[in-house]
Amino acid sequence: MSDKKVEKCGERCALQEILDVIGGKWSMSIIYALFSGKKRFSELERLIPGINTRMLVKELKNMEANGIITREVFATVPPTVEYTLTTKGEKLEASINELYKWGMEYVA
Amino acid sequence: MSDKKVEKCGERCALQEILDVIGGKWSMSIIYALFSGKKRFSELERLIPGINTRMLVKELKNMEANGIITREVFATVPPTVEYTLTTKGEKLEASINELYKWGMEYVA
DNA sequence: CGGAATCCTAAGCGATACTG
DNA sequence: CAGTATCGCTTAGGATTCCG
Numbered sequence: 001m002s003d004k005k006v007e008k009c010g011e012r013c014a015l016q017e018i019l020d021v022i023g024g025k026w027s028m029s030i031i032y033a034l035f036s037g038k039k040r041f042s043e044l045e046r047l048i049p050g051i052n053t054r055m056l057v058k059e060l061k062n063m064e065a066n067g068i069i070t071r072e073v074f075a076t077v078p079p080t081v082e083y084t085l086t087t088k089g090e091k092l093e094a095s096i097n098e099l100y101k102w103g104m105e106y107v108a
Numbered sequence: 109m110s111d112k113k114v115e116k117c118g119e120r121c122a123l124q125e126i127l128d129v130i131g132g133k134w135s136m137s138i139i140y141a142l143f144s145g146k147k148r149f150s151e152l153e154r155l156i157p158g159i160n161t162r163m164l165v166k167e168l169k170n171m172e173a174n175g176i177i178t179r180e181v182f183a184t185v186p187p188t189v190e191y192t193l194t195t196k197g198e199k200l201e202a203s204i205n206e207l208y209k210w211g212m213e214y215v216a
Numbered sequence: 217c218g219g220a221a222t223c224c225t226a227a228g229c230g231a232t233a234c235t236g
Numbered sequence: 237c238a239g240t241a242t243c244g245c246t247t248a249g250g251a252t253t254c255c256g
Binding site for chain 1 (some may be wrong): 237240244
Binding site (some may be wrong): 148149150153161162164181182184185187188189197 | 217218219220221
């Protein structure tokens with residue numbers, strides 16, 4: 001069914017893109033974890049308590065589709081996969097840190 | 109139905125609070141609209157194309173419960189209700205503007 | 217005007233078991 | 237290790253109607 005990717009639609013679309021990237025329950029946690037450098041799948045699973053395999057996979061795929069992370073596969077045994085933020089992804093750092101600070105400040 | 113409000117739970121909770129506030133489909137649009145000052149219900153409805161009554165009401169209630177907006181009722185005929193950002197709400201401006209810029213920059 | 221009530225569908229999310 | 241495949245539940249969200 002259709003490309004799933006948002007077409008050029010100007011201002012009103014920016015919010016959509018933002019939500020698609022950070023609106024998921026685990027999105028920000030994952031991005032946050034990747035700010036400190038590339039991580040393997042299992043590392044992310046450990047770093048993010050409460051997440052399950054399915055959601056991690058799903059979010060990672062979504063992020064890759066949105067161009068904010070890169071997936072690198074190494075043909076080792078056992079297999080190794082590393083996830084890294086793209087430039088686009090890194091540029092979220094300032095915003096997310098600000099949001100995070102806001103959240104911390106106001107969590108009663 | 110429990111209190112719906114998140115209890116003090118430290119760092120991991122900040123992200124939850126953030127998502128509860130800006131994670132809804134229309135949340136940021138509403139907050140955005142309120143950055144330019146207090147608005148009436150019907151104004152918000154006009155300013156945000158595509159939203160419907162139910163969702164606007166729902167989001168506004170949620171935001172009020174989260175302490176980011178204030179609801180003021182005037183006993184006029186016909187009734188008047190005005191919504192304003194609280195300080196907590198206003199402090200989101202920087203973050204959201206940053207996010208918005210990010211979105212605009214990367215909408216293909 | 218500013219909602220509340222109702223109904224309904226699509227999407228999000230969680231748990232677990234299985235596989236190359 | 238890094239996923240896929242199923243299943244089922246719970247929300248979010250949309251359309252519409254009614255009310256003080």
